[in-house]
Amino acid sequence: MSLPAEAVDALQAFQDLPGWEQRARLLMQWGERLPVLNEVEMCDTNRVHGCESQVWLVGELKDGHWQFRANSDARLIRGLVALLLARVNGLSANELQQVDLADWFNQLGLGRQLSQSRSNGLNAVLQRMRELAA
Template structure:
C-alpha cells in the first residue's frame, strides 16, 4: 500500500531525526499543523472515549475516501493524532480497516514513546474511525 504524500513527508522527517528530543519536537510541530476544530465540533458526540486526555474526532466521506479532523487538549497527543491522520486521510474503508497502526508508529520510530495509555488512546481513535465508517454505510 503506497503512502499518502504527507505521510511520506512525515516518515522522511522522523527517519532523519536523531533521538527522542528531535522526534518530540517534530511531533509538537506536526500537532500545531492540525486543522483546528470549531467549538461546535468539540461535542460529547465527537469525543473519543478510552483516552486519558480529551480527544475529539470528526469524519466525513469524500470521493470514496475518508477525511478526518481531530484535536486533543494534550500537545504530545495532538502530534500523535497528526501522525495518525496523515496516514489515514483519503483512505477507503477497506484500506483503513487493514491499517497496522503499530507498524506505522514503528516506522516513524515512535513505538517506544507510546506508553500503554497513549497506545490505548490511539487505538480508541482508530476504533472510533471504524464506528463512524459503519454508521456511514
C-alpha cells in the same frame, strides 16, 4: 497498500532525526498543524472515549475517501493524532480497516515512546475512525 503523500512526508521527516528529543520537537510541530475544530465540533458526540486525554474526531467521506479532523487538549497527543491523520486521510473504508497502528509508529521511530495508555488512546481513535467509516 501505498501510503498517502502526507504519510510519506512524515516518515521521511521522522526517520531523518537522530534522537527522541528531535522527534519530540517535530511531534509538537505536527500537532500545531492540526486544523482547528469549532466549538460545535468539540462536543461529547465527537469525543473519543478510551483516551486519558480529551480527543475529538470528525470524519467526512469525499468521493469514497475519508478525511478526518481531530484535536486534543494534550500537546503530545495532538502530535500523535496528527501523525495518525497523515497515515489515514484519503483512505477508503476498506483500507482504513487494514491500518496497523503499532507498525506505523514503529516506522516513525516513535513506537518505544508510546506508553500503554497512549497506545490504547490512539487505538481508540483508530477504532472510532473505523466505526465512522463502517
